Amino acid sequence: MAPSSSPPHGIEVARTRDEVRAFRLKLSREGQTLGLVPTMGALHEGHLSLIRLAAREADVVAASLFVNPTQFAAHEDFGSYPRRESEDIDMLAAAGCRLVYCPRLTEIYPSGDSTRVRVGALSEDLEGAIRPHFFEGVASVVTRLFAHLGPDLAVFGEKDYQQLLVIRTLTRDLGFPIRIIGGPTRREPDGLAMSSRNAYLGAAERKQAGALPAALEQACKRLADGEPINAVCEKAGSRLLAAGFSSVDYIEARHAETLSPLGTGSAPYGVPGRILAAARLGTTRLIDNLPFQRS
Numbered sequence: 001m002a003p004s005s006s007p008p009h010g011i012e013v014a015r016t017r018d019e020v021r022a023f024r025l026k027l028s029r030e031g032q033t034l035g036l037v038p039t040m041g042a043l044h045e046g047h048l049s050l051i052r053l054a055a056r057e058a059d060v061v062a063a064s065l066f067v068n069p070t071q072f073a074a075h076e077d078f079g080s081y082p083r084r085e086s087e088d089i090d091m092l093a094a095a096g097c098r099l100v101y102c103p104r105l106t107e108i109y110p111s112g113d114s115t116r117v118r119v120g121a122l123s124e125d126l127e128g129a130i131r132p133h134f135f136e137g138v139a140s141v142v143t144r145l146f147a148h149l150g151p152d153l154a155v156f157g158e159k160d161y162q163q164l165l166v167i168r169t170l171t172r173d174l175g176f177p178i179r180i181i182g183g184p185t186r187r188e189p190d191g192l193a194m195s196s197r198n199a200y201l202g203a204a205e206r207k208q209a210g211a212l213p214a215a216l217e218q219a220c221k222r223l224a225d226g227e228p229i230n231a232v233c234e235k236a237g238s239r240l241l242a243a244g245f246s247s248v249d250y251i252e253a254r255h256a257e258t259l260s261p262l263g264t265g266s267a268p269y270g271v272p273g274r275i276l277a278a279a280r281l282g283t284t285r286l287i288d289n290l291p292f293q294r295s
């Protein structure tokens with residue numbers, strides 16, 4: 001079955017797994033590779049940079065637009081998450097994407113569905129400790145997208161760094177022959193990481209939000225200079241509260257590849273580190289991360 005619609009700008013819109021499988025089969029017959037960029041829509045330049053990265057690595061790029069209910073807790077923003085399908089499709093077409101998969105809920109979670117994918121310890125720490133449902137929801141939807149589209153590679157933003165590692169782990173553990181690529185975080189002029197949820201910030205909060213990347217950048221310099229991890233993270237948290245953040249869920253310096261703790265003293269020499277943070281400005285929760293290394 002051919003994808004359901006092909007607007008004049010060349011992008012095909014598929015709403016069922018049969019449609020995306022037909023698209024994938026045709027590419028395979030033509031010997032073309034497929035790169036996938038999964039998204040929840042409300043696209044911004046950060047997403048488009050992932051599409052461009054996928055286009056450099058694969059012959060054809062597909063994106064998905066699906067606000068995945070299983071990764072939201074009942075008290076979270078599933079109902080109010082921004083949905084702008086036709087604007088998103090135009091942006092994807094302009095960025096060179098050839099297929100957009102906008103599945104109905106029952107294509108992803110058929111009636112009676114009871115299968116969930118859970119990646120062990122990595123899912124329980126940091127984001128997973130604060131949002132216990134989150135990574136199971138992400139792993140469950142990404143596994144389905146991989147099964148439906150069968151991409152050769154998939155690109156995920158480093159902005160959601162722990163999510164990227166969870167997806168690398170599930171891809172390895174389930175044996176998907178898919179190369180997982182991390183795309184660098186795109187930032188606003190004041191350093192704020194681009195995110196669909198930045199739209200929730202009021203004008204005053206938006207000004208305060210730049211304190212998050214600034215605090216992380218300063219913390220990375222101090223960690224690279226060998227200042228004790230505990231003191232650096234505590235100081236970064238105090239800086240956020242002083243800048244108007246209402247609370248800090250975590251600021252942690254971890255091993256960049258495993259997210260295992262690096263202790264409380266100076267960061268070890270030559271080990272790739274990542275500082276990760278989540279903090280709240282009013283009702284908006286922001287996350288960010290940066291690399292560091294002591295050499």
Ligand code: PAF
Pocket residue numbers: 038039040066068071138141142160163
């Ligand atoms: O990062 C996101 O936008 C989502 O968590 C993802 C990977 C598309 C799964 O719904």
